[in-house]
Amino acid sequence: MSLSEFEIIDRYFTPLGQWQGLHTVLGPGDDCAVLSPPMGHQLCVSSDTFIEGVHFPVGAEGALVARRTLAAAVSDLAAMGSEPLAVTGALTLVVALPDWLASFSNALSGLITDWQLPLVGGNISRGRELSLTWTVIGSVPTGAYVTRSGASAGEDIYVSGWPGRAGLALSKILSGQQPAANLAKHYLAPEPRLLLGQHLRGLASAMIDVSDGVLADLLHLLDSSALGACLNAQAMAFDELLQSTAESPGAALKHFLTAGDDYELCFMAPATARAEIERLSLKLSLPLTRIGVTKAEPGVAFENLPEAVTESALIKAAGYRHFS
Amino acid sequence: MSLSEFEIIDRYFTPLGQWQGLHTVLGPGDDCAVLSPPMGHQLCVSSDTFIEGVHFPVGAEGALVARRTLAAAVSDLAAMGSEPLAVTGALTLVVALPDWLASFSNALSGLITDWQLPLVGGNISRGRELSLTWTVIGSVPTGAYVTRSGASAGEDIYVSGWPGRAGLALSKILSGQQPAANLAKHYLAPEPRLLLGQHLRGLASAMIDVSDGVLADLLHLLDSSALGACLNAQAMAFDELLQSTAESPGAALKHFLTAGDDYELCFMAPATARAEIERLSLKLSLPLTRIGVTKAEPGVAFENLPEAVTESALIKAAGYRHFS
Numbered sequence: 001m002s003l004s005e006f007e008i009i010d011r012y013f014t015p016l017g018q019w020q021g022l023h024t025v026l027g028p029g030d031d032c033a034v035l036s037p038p039m040g041h042q043l044c045v046s047s048d049t050f051i052e053g054v055h056f057p058v059g060a061e062g063a064l065v066a067r068r069t070l071a072a073a074v075s076d077l078a079a080m081g082s083e084p085l086a087v088t089g090a091l092t093l094v095v096a097l098p099d100w101l102a103s104f105s106n107a108l109s110g111l112i113t114d115w116q117l118p119l120v121g122g123n124i125s126r127g128r129e130l131s132l133t134w135t136v137i138g139s140v141p142t143g144a145y146v147t148r149s150g151a152s153a154g155e156d157i158y159v160s161g162w163p164g165r166a167g168l169a170l171s172k173i174l175s176g177q178q179p180a181a182n183l184a185k186h187y188l189a190p191e192p193r194l195l196l197g198q199h200l201r202g203l204a205s206a207m208i209d210v211s212d213g214v215l216a217d218l219l220h221l222l223d224s225s226a227l228g229a230c231l232n233a234q235a236m237a238f239d240e241l242l243q244s245t246a247e248s249p250g251a252a253l254k255h256f257l258t259a260g261d262d263y264e265l266c267f268m269a270p271a272t273a274r275a276e277i278e279r280l281s282l283k284l285s286l287p288l289t290r291i292g293v294t295k296a297e298p299g300v301a302f303e304n305l306p307e308a309v310t311e312s313a314l315i316k317a318a319g320y321r322h323f324s
Numbered sequence: 325m326s327l328s329e330f331e332i333i334d335r336y337f338t339p340l341g342q343w344q345g346l347h348t349v350l351g352p353g354d355d356c357a358v359l360s361p362p363m364g365h366q367l368c369v370s371s372d373t374f375i376e377g378v379h380f381p382v383g384a385e386g387a388l389v390a391r392r393t394l395a396a397a398v399s400d401l402a403a404m405g406s407e408p409l410a411v412t413g414a415l416t417l418v419v420a421l422p423d424w425l426a427s428f429s430n431a432l433s434g435l436i437t438d439w440q441l442p443l444v445g446g447n448i449s450r451g452r453e454l455s456l457t458w459t460v461i462g463s464v465p466t467g468a469y470v471t472r473s474g475a476s477a478g479e480d481i482y483v484s485g486w487p488g489r490a491g492l493a494l495s496k497i498l499s500g501q502q503p504a505a506n507l508a509k510h511y512l513a514p515e516p517r518l519l520l521g522q523h524l525r526g527l528a529s530a531m532i533d534v535s536d537g538v539l540a541d542l543l544h545l546l547d548s549s550a551l552g553a554c555l556n557a558q559a560m561a562f563d564e565l566l567q568s569t570a571e572s573p574g575a576a577l578k579h580f581l582t583a584g585d586d587y588e589l590c591f592m593a594p595a596t597a598r599a600e601i602e603r604l605s606l607k608l609s610l611p612l613t614r615i616g617v618t619k620a621e622p623g624v625a626f627e628n629l630p631e632a633v634t635e636s637a638l639i640k641a642a643g644y645r646h647f648s
Contacts, residue, residue, distance in 0.1 A: 025366055030471050031403035031533060032368035032462070037361065042349055044356035047412040047459055049449045079355035088371040090457045120369060127375045128453045133414045135371055135459035138356070147354050209355060 003096040005124050012105040013122070019109075021118045023085055023139075033120035035086055041139035043085070046076040052130040062104030064188060065132070068261075070111050071190040072211060073134035075263035078197035079209035081146040082138030084115055089122035090133040115194060144201045149224035151206035151268035153296040157229060158277065158288050160193050160264045162186060163214045164242050164252065167259020183245060186262060193265045196288075199280050204267035213258040214291075215300075215318035218266050222294070225268075231292035234304035238289055249306035258317040268294055327420040329448045336429040337446070343433075345442040347409055347463075357444035359410055365463035367409070370400040376454035386428030388512060389456070392585075394435050395514040396535060397458035399587035402521035403533035405470040406462030408439055413446035414457040439518060468525045473548035475530035475592035477620040481553060482601065482612050484517050484588045486510060487538045488566050488576065491583020507569060514587045520612075521589060523604050528591035537582040538615075539624075539642035542590050546618070549592075555616035558628035562613060573630040582641040592618055 003011070017028040026034035037043060050069040052058055070087070077084055089108075112119050117136065169187035172179040179187075192209075200207060208221045222229055236256045237243060246252035269277060274290075281288040302311050327335070341352040350358035361367060374393040376382055394411070401408055413432075436443050441460070493511035496503040503511075517533075524531060532545045546553055560580045561567060570576035593601060598614075605612040626635050 026469070026471065031400040031531075032370040032406065032460075032469075034404070034464070034469050035367040035369060036466070037367060043359040043361060043367070043461075045359060045410065045412060045445060045459075045461065046356040047414045047446055047457070049414040049416060049447055049457065051416065051449055051451045054449065054451065076355040080358070082356065086369065088369060088459060090371045090373040092373060092375065092455065122371050123373055125373045125375055125378065125455075127378065127455060129451055131416065131449075131451060131455070133371070133373065133457040133459075135369075135412060135457075136356075137367075137369065137461075140358070142360070145350070145356075145358050147350065207355075 008096055008101065008124050012101045016105060016109050016112065016119045019113060019118060020120070021086070021116060024118050024120055028119065028121045033086065035120065035137070037085060037139045040142055042142050042145065044077055044080045044082040044138040044140055044145060045135065046073065047133060047135040048073045048076070049131060049133045062100040062102070063107035066104045066107040066111060067189045069132060070108065070134060071192050071263050073136045074115055074117065074192040074194065075209040075211065077136050077138040078193045079207050079265060080138070080140060081144060081197045081201040081207070082140045083198060084117040084194060085137045085139050086120040087112065087117045087137070088120060088135045091122065092125045092127040092129070092131045094128060094130055115192065146201060146204050146207045148206055148208050148221050151221070151225040151227060151294055153227055153294050155205060155268040155270050155294045156274065156290050157218065157231070157266070157268055157292040157294060159210070159214055159266045159291055160196055160286055160288055161262065162239050162242065162287065163210060163262045163264050164239070164255030164259050166190060166261035168242060168245055168255045170261055183241060190263045192263050196265055196284055196286060199284070200267060203273050203276060204269050207265055207267040210262055210264045210266055211260060213260045213318055214266060215257040215314060219300070219318065221266060221268070222300070227294045227296065228298045229292050229294050229300050230303065231300060232303045233306065235289060235291045238287065250309040253306055253309055254314070254317060257314055332420055332425065332448050336425045340429060340433050340436065340443045343437060343442060344444070345410070345440060348442050348444055352443065352445045357410065359444065359461070361409060361463045364466055366466050366469065368401055368404045368406040368462040368464055368469060369459065370397065371457060371459040372397045372400070373455060373457045386424040386426070387431035390428045390431040390435060391513045393456060394432065394458060395516050395587050397460045398439055398441065398516040398518065399533040399535065401460050401462040402517045403531050403589060404462070404464060405468060405521045405525040405531070406464045407522060408441040408518060409461045409463050410444040411436065411441045411461070412444060412459045415446065416449045416451040416453070416455045418452060418454055439516065470525060470528050470531040472530055472532050472545055475545070475549040475551060475618055477551055477618050479529060479592040479594050479618045480598065480614050481542065481555070481590070481592055481616040481618060482614055483534070483538055483590045484520055484610055484612055485586065486563050486566065486611065487534060487586045487588050488563070488579035488583050490514060490585035492566060492569060492579045494585055507565060511585055516587050517589045520608055520610060523608070524591060527597050527600060528593050531589055531591040534586055534588045534590055535584060537584045537642055538590060539581040539638060543624070543642065545590060545592070546624070551618045551620065552622045553616050553618050553624050554627065555624060556627050557630065559613060559615045562611065574633040577630055577633055578638070578641060581638055
């Protein structure tokens, strides 16, 4: 490693700090960044750590690491209905490889402008494994944030986008196949649903982002509102690309419900919101699929399961990820 | 490792999240925390990563890691003149040792209330080395934050507290000696100078916290205002404990100027502020020592150096830390 911490910052990160949003008073380079959030807004804050070999593949190129990890972090803002305000990044490197750093920095440069999330600070350390921690800060009109709790029995359960595509693409990559571009992009460059989240303020009664798979995160959501659900497997079979690429309807459903590599939003809304949610789906060109209804009794029941798929196998596959 | 991520959070961190400040709307447990900063304030934000064997000793007990790393992070808020608002912590563990986690969590519980810095979020990961990233968020009345730049030639240069004590205590510990309690506490439980920083709003023209040693951080401060300095070594010899514990006056000066383990504040102020700064020192029971003056010409000159200490050796010892 021939580059000093200061050289790495100067070459790969200082240029990124030059683009700042309307709400940055003082960007990177001092003891703190200074932000001036919009009047009448509250702040949303979340920190996430990503480690090579745990959260992204060993040897992944810089651009992939930037795209997938920042999407995962920003997705937490989307799930609150928040607008982006700023991000800090803490990067721990084992070696300072100029190609990797350039790839990471170039991708990051595009993402922070695409997502309007200025990089206001961070630091570079040297360690024994590659990891990074993003802290995302957003703002939301006072009181308008959407939590994981707040849903009632008899509400519709929705999921955005095309859950399962990223996981299916990854499983193909891991088995040495080349997934089609329209499948691969969901793994290579996931899109956090910032706009959707903002539009769902006042419509969704409860919301979460899908980081551990639709079913696992839906279970979190149901727990938070002390509800159960009846889910319709047929409604989850709308994605022709997933259906035609997966080995069977059962495999497609398993990817849809348990793959953890999409950053879609899962939310509840009362039936009175259906027309507005349909309009929103058209406006954003994004499927918002009604996959079931909440019920007062705890537990999850499935209707219309494809052959050879059991409820208990799905629940088991969605099992909370353990630390060891 | 027998504890799951959720069990670790439940046992050691959820209890800490139960204490929240006036400005927390939603604490840990959702996709984001929600904060409501005081009206008429701007936000200060900083992220710092700490790695075992790099930023704290291998095998350090949990309480020491919590105390030293959080002090270092919070010190960045102090250096802006900021009031504390919230902190997130991202902890990467190699193994989940209950004793270490209890020690870390207990110490952290005291610190967040002492420093009025509610823990609003974070996450636990498993990795190949122990590390943690704190993101501290503070607030400051609009426009009142103090930056590293803004000083003029002919201003006084001050440093707070007792720089060098922590470094001297550490060097004794590393050589197998037991430092006296009044020396050791500066290493074991450093105090970020939050109140001092807040009182210096409107008085200090530029400010930095001392994380790399007084001289290295003073050089950053001078660079930011494009100034030089004339420093008085005699003024740095006020600390009787440091003088009597160090091997020689020269060794004491070297600890004072180059040890990186204190989190004091270094700042400039015009001579007209002297009386007010003296009153502040009395009010806070904290030395605020005038160690030199800024000058328009770049470079740092020393007066009254003790025997066997050269300017060039000090500058060299303060050299920027390199990544490799």
